Amino acid sequence: MAHHADIDPLSGVETTGHEWDGLQELNNPLPKWWLYVFFATVAWALVYWVLYPAWPLGSFHTKGLLGWTARSQIESDLAAGHQAQAKYLDRIAAATVEQIHDDPDLLNFALAGGRSAFAVNCTPCHGAGGQGNPNFPILADDKWLWGGTLSDIYQTIQHGIRAADDDTHMSQMPRFGADGVLKPNEINDVAEYVLSFTKKSTDAAAAGRGAQIFADNCAACHGDHGQGSLEVGAPALNDGIWQYGGDKSTIVQTVTYARQGVMPNWSKRLDDATIKQLAVYVHELGGGK
Ligand code: HEC
Ligand code: HEC
Known part of the structure; x- marks a missing residue:
């Protein structure tokens, strides 16, 4: 820019030499506060650049001194979550279903855990929220085939019904027509x-x-x-x-x-703490006994 040390007669401030239709631009210094903020952001950017992943270099990038990555962040968040859960899961594993039910803290935790385990493992047969499906019983009512106490439900989920399990619930309605018992x-x-x-x-x-x-x-x-x-x-x-x-x-x-419906024995597939949470959740669903 060509520099003319022209002085604006009115304000006494130097002009930049830019002029539009007779209006001249004054060469005032930048406000102090603006400059400080500007320098602070530059300093912040430099520090950030050194500490964190920042500068793209083709197929890789500068890693930063802290070694931070979004992935390691998620991993440590998850680990912290698991640790917080482990505290509850240990207590649930050690408690009876009745004790879990009577402890408001454990009950809350178990209902949440039971709900998500139910959504994954049980809804295909029993429907969302246990509302039932043709051929599969409703669990969200207070009618029970094999008993609706906490320990009945726990037992049913562990060992199933007509499942390949020594402790499974077993009974067989006869095939009255197919086997010629009744005409x-x-x-x-x-x-x-x-x-x-x-x-x-x-x-x-x-x-x-x-x-x-x-x-x-x-x-x-x-x-x-x-x-x-x-x-x-x-x-x-x-x-x-x-x-x-x-x-x-x-x-x-x-x-x-006859029907002889089969309910899988979940002790072969889920850990005990999960089964206890499911039992407490199903009990709550059905207005259990
Ligand atoms: C493959 C289908 C299937 C899946 C998956 C399944 N169930 Fe069942 N469940 C059944 C059938 C069928 C019965 C009824 C059996 C009978 O006729 O006695 C049953 C019965 C039950 C009963 C007994 C209800 C009563 O009235 O006594 C409970 C409790 C139960 N299921 C809980 C669960 C839970 C909890 C899960 C998930 C971990 C689950 N079920 C997953 C098929 C299934
Ligand atoms: C040995 C015990 C037993 C005998 C005897 C028996 N049942 Fe059943 N019945 C059951 C069981 C257990 C079920 C549950 C369904 C299954 O087998 O999965 C059932 C289911 C039924 C159902 C289905 C109910 C539903 O909710 O859809 C009907 C209907 C039924 N029985 C009628 C009869 C009739 C009628 C007789 C006599 C002719 C009879 N049962 C004899 C045990 C028996």
Whole structure:
């Protein structure tokens, strides 16, 4: 820039020599505060540049003296998280499901952990939040096949139902039709009787004949009034809740072939602390006993 040491007569300040339509630019110094901030940012940038990864050099970059990387940051965050969890997980592993349930701290932790373990392992069969699916029981109600206390649920999740496990829940409804125990007309009649528990029977005569068939063949497991039995995991037939379906043809199908649903034994796949958290979570879902 050409420099003319011209002085503006009005302000007495030197001008830069730039002029637009008779207006001249004054050469005032930069404000002090602005300069200091500017120098501070330069100093900050230099320090940052030396300490942190900064300068791209083709396929790599300067690493910085601190050795910081976004990856190592995440790893140490995760490690800190695991450590915070380990404290709880150790206590959960050492406690009974009842003790976990009665300790507000552990209960909160277990409900959160149980919820996420449930979403990963259980929703494919039991539905989100345990709301059930055709062929798979609802866990979010207070009707239980094998018992709804904390320790019942813990036991069920550990060892499964009809699973390959020495301590699994075991019972087998007979294949009344397929194995020729009952004739098709008898199955029709007992199905009508089952429907009469929920006032859905449309054939009173058949339901009447079915009552004796039920007493002889079914009541041992399902109870005199179809109330079910936790002992053998026989569902109640009088509560309007159906795992396989409560229409006539589905009931005929169930009595003809039986179902023998299988619930995996999770002690083979999940650690004990996770199973305990699941038990507490499922218990809470279902308004457990
Ligand atoms: C492959 C499908 C499947 C998966 C996955 C599964 N379950 Fe089940 N579960 C079943 C079936 C089928 C039954 C009912 C068995 C029967 O007829 O008695 C059942 C029954 C249960 C019961 C007994 C309910 C009662 O009323 O007594 C509990 C508790 C349970 N499951 C919890 C779980 C949990 C927790 C998980 C995840 C860790 C899980 N299940 C994953 C299929 C599954
Ligand atoms: C040995 C015990 C036993 C006997 C006897 C038995 N059941 Fe069952 N029943 C069960 C069990 C256990 C289930 C659970 C389903 C499974 O096998 O997975 C079941 C399920 C059912 C279901 C399905 C319920 C649903 O929610 O979908 C119906 C319906 C049923 N039984 C009707 C009968 C009738 C009718 C008889 C007599 C002709 C009978 N059962 C005899 C044990 C028995």
